[in-house]
Amino acid sequence: MQFKKKKKMMMMAHMTSSPFMYCCCLLWVLVCSSGASPVNIGIIDDFDSRSGKEERIAMEIAVSDFYGASNLQPALYFNNSGTSPVQAYSLAKGLIEEKHVKALMGFQTWQAGSITVDLSNQSKTPMLSLAEEVPPWATREWPFLINAARSQHAQMKAVVAVVQSWLWWRVTIIYEDTGSTPDGIISHLINELQDADVFIEQIARLSPWLAFSDKHYIRRELESLKAKQSRVFIVHTSVNLASNIFIQAEKLGLVDNDSVWITTSTITNQLDLLSATAISSMQGVLGVKSYLPSSGSQFERFRAEFRVRFKARYPDEPCTEPGLYALQAYDALWALALAINPISNSSTMSGESLVDNISKSDFKGLNGEFKLSRQGGVELEAQKVFGIVNVFGKSYREVGYWSDGLGFSANITEGSRKYDKRLSELGAVFWPGGASSVPRGYTIPTDANPLVIGVPLQQMQNSQSRSKKSESRVWTGAETDVGLGSHISLAEIRMKSQSY
Numbered sequence: 145m146q147f148k149k150k151k152k153m154m155m156m157a158h159m160t161s162s163p164f165m166y167c168c169c170l171l172w173v174l175v176c177s178s179g180a181s182p183v184n185i186g187i188i189d190d191f192d193s194r195s196g197k198e199e200r201i202a203m204e205i206a207v208s209d210f211y212g213a214s215n216l217q218p219a220l221y222f223n224n225s226g227t228s229p230v231q232a233y234s235l236a237k238g239l240i241e242e243k244h245v246k247a248l249m250g251f252q253t254w255q256a257g258s259i260t261v262d263l264s265n266q267s268k269t270p271m272l273s274l275a276e277e278v279p280p281w282a283t284r285e286w287p288f289l290i291n292a293a294r295s296q297h298a299q300m301k302a303v304v305a306v307v308q309s310w311l312w313w314r315v316t317i318i319y320e321d322t323g324s325t326p327d328g329i330i331s332h333l334i335n336e337l338q339d340a341d342v343f344i345e346q347i348a349r350l351s352p353w354l355a356f357s358d359k360h361y362i363r364r365e366l367e368s369l370k371a372k373q374s375r376v377f378i379v380h381t382s383v384n385l386a387s388n389i390f391i392q393a394e395k396l397g398l399v400d401n402d403s404v405w406i407t408t409s410t411i412t413n414q415l416d417l418l419s420a421t422a423i424s425s426m427q428g429v430l431g432v433k434s435y436l437p438s439s440g441s442q443f444e445r446f447r448a449e450f451r452v453r454f455k456a457r458y459p460d461e462p463c464t465e466p467g468l469y470a471l472q473a474y475d476a477l478w479a480l481a482l483a484i485n486p487i488s489n490s491s492t493m494s495g496e497s498l499v500d501n502i503s504k505s506d507f508k509g510l511n512g513e514f515k516l517s518r519q520g521g522v523e524l525e526a527q528k529v530f531g532i533v534n535v536f537g538k539s540y541r542e543v544g545y546w547s548d549g550l551g552f553s554a555n556i557t558e559g560s561r562k563y564d565k566r567l568s569e570l571g572a573v574f575w576p577g578g579a580s581s582v583p584r585g586y587t588i589p590t591d592a593n594p595l596v597i598g599v600p601l602q603q604m605q606n607s608q609s610r611s612k613k614s615e616s617r618v619w620t621g622a623e624t625d626v627g628l629g630s631h632i633s634l635a636e637i638r639m640k641s642q643s644y
């Protein structure tokens with residue numbers, strides 16, 4: 145409260161003494177005399193989730209930062225879809241038909257975005273998607289879709305580089321089936337692993353519904369993974385499911401001296417939100433985390449405001465620090481505000497013109513350069529730098545960074561970077577079970593599952609001399625053995641991924 149008042153007073157003082165005041169008055173006169181109504185913007189997301197809460201607060205701050213006290217600010221309609229994509233669709237329909245919104249935003253899951261995108265295209269309403277996993281073909285197919293979140297696809301290269309750092313050659317993938325992942329980022333991971341000649345022993349596709357409704361489901365799935373030899377687990381799920389997986393895995397003795405666990409950014413970005421029990425079962429986990437350029441006065445101002453507002457609105461949330469989702473939402477709203485001509489007649493505003501203006505965005509946002517490119521579709525440059533962390537004690541420590549095309553470095557400061565191909569060069573890692581030596585990444589074979597070594601090891605040694613890119617390589621069933629039951633077949637994923 146105190147903070148807010150001070151800020152307003154400072155702003156007033158600033159305005160009276162600057163030409164800005166004159167401009168505002170001029171706009172005011174124009175608007176009042178034209179009787180234009182504010183532009184309506186619809187924001188649809190799961191506002192019960194942590195990322196949705198961050199998004200909401202960040203967008204409110206963006207509007208007040210951009211427009212100050214002017215009455216030209218757009219009206220934001222936050223509509224909560226929960227986790228239901230169908231609900232997201234019907235809310236979007238309502239907002240377009242009844243509130244005549246000029247833009248839709250949100251949709252942090254591509255599942256919700258993908259069923260609403262046709263509606264946005266038909267009604268020519270620009271849709272700024274904040275999902276990290278929008279497939280590249282989508283923005284080409286739907287000209288009103290703007291991918292305003294950085295693609296996190298490159299993190300899979302970082303995951304594979306971690307695997308290669310210690311020459312592990314046999315892995316298991318655990319991922320959450322959200323409807324869009326099989327042909328999206330998971331196929332990316334599979335391609336990267338295969339290009340690196342890493343053997344994928346199992347792919348466990350977990351259903352969020354079963355995890356929610358059947359309390360033995362995760363345990364059963366992990367038991368079937370335990371029967372296999374691979375002990376290098378790559379986990380790509382929501383943070384809630386991950387918490388459940390690790391607690392069960394630890395009980396089953398799967399987080400032990402032989403094991404390696406690697407988490408992707410959806411989990412690692414939100415480690416601060418996990419319970420003490422979950423963190424204690426994740427000791428020794430290595431995580432790939434989105435790198436946030438969280439520095440500078442613009443960020444510090446935002447952070448202070450965010451913490452005050454977040455605490456006031458959501459007093460029960462354990463952490464008030466803004467994360468990736470807050471920064472992305474702020475920047476997306478800023479881009480939209482820049483694109484809207486504030487004195488245009490909102491009832492005649494054209495969606496084409498708005499998309500056109502947004503696609504020219506080029507400014508320094510909270511999450512780095514916000515420069516949209518229009519190579520086919522409108523999208524933000526992909527994330528190229530990731531942090532690598534290691535869970536230890538009650539929290540985690542930063543091990544280093546990974547940059548696409550360059551490799552691992554201990555420091556991200558310009559000029560002081562030195563890159564290594566291997567994470568192992570950057571210093572000691574705390575391993576699961578407190579092991580003093582590097583985990584083997586597989587378990588001793590039993591009669592039931594004899595160990596196959598020859599082929600993959602040889603492939604590993606030859607990999608240096610082989611050509612790396614193999615887009616057209618045809619997958620054959622003989623390359624891997626994939627589990628049965630609920631475990632997805634690799635062929636199924638490869639087929640889907642080959643369609644673009």
Ligand SMILES: *[C@@H]1O[C@H](CO)[C@@H](O)[C@H](O)[C@H]1NC(C)=O
Pocket residue numbers: 178179180489490491492
């Ligand atoms: C805005 O456009 C609508 C529809 O064309 C028109 O009826 C209205 O008069 C316009 N308002 C102004 C202030 O020009």
Ligand SMILES: *[C@@H]1O[C@H](CO)[C@@H](O)[C@H](O)[C@H]1NC(C)=O
Pocket residue numbers: 220221222223224235238
């Ligand atoms: C959508 O948001 C607006 C404004 O925040 C609210 O008045 C309206 O009731 C919401 N609609 C639904 C269906 O939740």
Ligand SMILES: *[C@@H]1O[C@H](CO)[C@@H](O)[C@H](O)[C@H]1NC(C)=O
Pocket residue numbers: 265266268285286287
């Ligand atoms: C989206 O709309 C554009 C023009 O409004 C149209 O040409 C295009 O076919 C539509 N795309 C889809 C996938 O329906």
Ligand SMILES: *[C@@H]1O[C@H](CO)[C@@H](O)[C@H](O)[C@H]1NC(C)=O
Pocket residue numbers: 483484485486488493494497498501
């Ligand atoms: C897009 O920008 C142009 C030039 O600044 C402006 O005339 C136009 O009204 C803007 N479009 C919208 C929808 O605000």
Ligand SMILES: *[C@@H]1O[C@H](CO)[C@@H](O)[C@H](O)[C@H]1NC(C)=O
Pocket residue numbers: 554555556557560
């Ligand atoms: C990174 O480099 C900068 C500049 O050389 C130095 O001040 C800083 O301490 C380094 N940080 C780490 C973690 O090594």
Ligand SMILES: *[C@@H]1O[C@H](CO)[C@@H](O)[C@H](O)[C@H]1NC(C)=O
Pocket residue numbers: 400401577578579580581
């Ligand atoms: C794991 O490694 C630690 C440290 O080297 C050792 O104390 C412990 O006994 C090992 N546990 C098992 C089950 O081998």
